[in-house]
Amino acid sequence: MKARAEALPTQEMLINMGPQHPSTHGVLRVILRTDGEVVVNARPDVGYLHRALEKIGERVTYAQFMPFTDRLDYLASMNCNAAWAWAVEKLAGIEVPERAEYIRVIVCELNRISSHLIAFGSFTADMGAFTPFLYAIRERERINDLFEEICGNRLTYNYVRIGGVSADLPDRFLEKTKEFLDYFDPKIPEYNDLISYNKIFVHRLANVAVATPEDAVAYGLTGPNLRGSGVRFDLRRNEPYSVYPKIDFDICVGTGERGTVGDCFDRYMVRINEMRESVKILRQAIAQIPDGPVMAKVPRVFKPPVGEVYFRAENPRGETGIYLISDGTVNPYRLKIRAPSFVTMNIFEKITRGLMIADIVAVIGSFDIILPEIDR
Amino acid sequence: MGFKAYLYDIWEAVATTAKGMRITARYGVDPRETITLQYPEERWEPSERYRGFLHNDIKRCTSCTMCVRVCPVDCISLEAVRGADKKMVLASYDINIGRCMYCGLCVEVCPPKSLVHTSGYEMATVSRGELILHFVPEDAETVKGRVAKQVAEAAAKAEAEKAKAEAEKGEAEKAAKPADAPQAPDPSPPPKPPREEAAPFIQPAAPAFAAGNPETADAAGKKPAKETEEEPAKAGDEGGEGKE
């Protein structure tokens, strides 16, 4: 909805939204040029959380970099762990035991649920409804309990290892996961009743910040943001890795059910629906998981062959790509991480033109960006 | 917008609001839905694999420095000297838990499994220095001095026993100066061990590529030996109590 501003000549106002702002999800700074409430231009300014993770990657060994991937996207540490492991294994040609791959898929999908829960919760909190956030946190705590059981930490898991996972699943873990899924399944319709289809919520999001499918592809959106624009692309399907080919699930795409395809509401609904799909994947993985070892034979002094590799994994926020050049030593020669949130910020300026200040918050929330990943 | 759509709009707003309010009301009145844990009084049980503060059982520690090498953030510093019986004696073993990121890599590589995660997660200090856990209760200098003395005594005894063997003499002298033992990767001055705060990611000069690959560069102290009987054992007891 574009407001007309030609009636009265007014002065533009320059506002800094962030780096300290309640709904920029961290230390994102958006430089707003506004005409009253209407945003003329919104330019994201990133880099406040830069920790030189890629450079650190060149100074530590392949195994030592694993804890740093936790800090890449701290809401989806397992996915980042696994992406790193898959990349290095692809580089070194390590065959991972099947049980380990299943465990990875299980923890990744659990982590996807917990990450989408935070996306859902913080998004609704941005929209002014704080209660769903606490419900989301409550569900996420149960996932954290599960993760604590398998790896001992609740946020930065560092569970996946090159060649497998650090430890086999504890007793009753699969049963507990099933219990969680049974508990969690009915919560999704409840969220929908509570907030998703709330009139105010729908009105705030429908037709706001539409990323057309062409734009979305051109600007390199990935993951739920791309699928929200109606593009049926999911790396788990289109470029299958791990044991995903053996698992049956749907790719959720935005349908424009309340507005235009690719608006904030579609991006939001894709995440809600993906939680359902993750539950589906988890149920299958739990049913299929074989017995066996969880760690391949990897030499203690791990020196991958000279070469380079690009591996991309479907993380909750999109395609996390890891580009590695190995010179045959124990450290990577060069490490480049393609962070989905960072790429997402490209389109920000384009689709926020002419929106209102309140919509900027909605756009940030609907993209579900995470700052440590943007800045790395 | 037609009149019908107008009315439908109003109806939808009322209906969806009522739906949401029914859910919040259910949570509001149902006491079973309260999930808060009253923290200081009620606690949750950390799982078996919980990665809390690190603890090193120095009685079992073999000073192999694997943990030091594998630590991505260099939060462990270790100093060891070669004792009279050719086994390594810990002079100091400090973990800066202010810097530790609880990744657990050090625990995984520890050969004698002396380094473990406890389930402790509560700590508050007023200065950063207190965040450095010292596992050897004595001063590093004291340990070194004592070990040096023992080594010297042992050497002297050996000398007395085989006075005629002159070849050993030189070696004993060499062993009497163990301060520059090659095991500790950071040759920082002994009294205040982790002083290299400024550059957390700079590895010690020599094994830039070897860091984190425990097997490459531990020349000495490889064998998980049983503890030397005398002082370190006693020290370990005290240390264990002091730290928990």
Add this chain to the structure above:
Amino acid sequence: MLESLAISLVDAVPVLSGVPLWTITLLIMVVVAAVVLTFALTYAGLATYVERKVAGDIQARIGPNRVGPVGILQFLADGIKLLLKEDIIPAKADRFLFVLAPYLVFIGSFAAFVVVPFGVGLIASDLNIGIYYVMAITSLVVVGVLVAGWASNNKWALLGGMRAAAQIVSYEIPVGMALLPAVLIAGSLSLQDIVRSQGGLFGIFGWNLFHNPFTFFSFFLYYVAALAETNRTPFDIPEAESELVAGYHVEYSGIRFAFFFLAEYGDMFVVSALATACFLGGWHVPFLNAEALPAVWGNLFSLGVFLGKALGLVVVMMWVRWTLPRLRVDQLMRMSWKYLVPLTFFNLLGVSLWLLLFQGRGIPQMIASLFG
């Protein structure tokens, strides 16, 4: 009224006969004002506690529970904290206006308590233009908010102030029009008269809420519009924590912030009290004629009933707040001008026609007359 009270006091206590009447009247006024203010502040403090408890319950938490039994003294702790906090005035703020703004807001909100009919005889001042007075004095709040937004010299605050001005000006109209049916039925602007007009019929079927279908809708329209006037979620765009950080009071701290905070809760009560008085029969006790009781009991009963009704509405406001997301500023305007204003106008028309057609009798009255 106060003067008559003073006269009766002088009659009762002969010692006072030497004192000029105006002094006694003034004294009584001060005492009444102090009582009302004390009530208002205590209510506001407890309301913050209740709000946090309600929020906690809804969000599957506990809420404050450390200070005093079940945390009931939390509001005192908060108040003391706010009193002791450093009072920061930004360097580039307009000092005079910055200092003035909280008082304007506070006065605007709490002066309305004067005409709230708490009971049969419990009203600080039964103005014959009661509703008019409330509407006027609560509009002072918007001046304070605008002044606060401007004086802070902060862009977020300014945006919040502008939003508040636009919002409150827009919502005055539906609020006024939604209240008018009650005025029409009672034929008076005095809140006490409006409440009295709702008596009879077991003290519950005389309520304006059940008078006719139009008044029934009027109540809900008023409630929604008034919710917007108090700047509470889903209409809290002037504060809009996730957008404007804290809106117009972003630069305020300590006791000045507390004034804004108390004013918000004061507003909530005034709005609920007005809804109670105009639509929910005010202090009329169901199945009991409070006016026929002895003065003390009648007043106590009616006070309890009135507070029960009004505070119930306040709790509903909290419930709404913790359920709904926030509207956008343009949607808020659209809601007022495209939905609330036409609907309230239509309602007003309906009520007028109803009164004309049925000689001012409501549906319950007609049903009652059927049975004799």
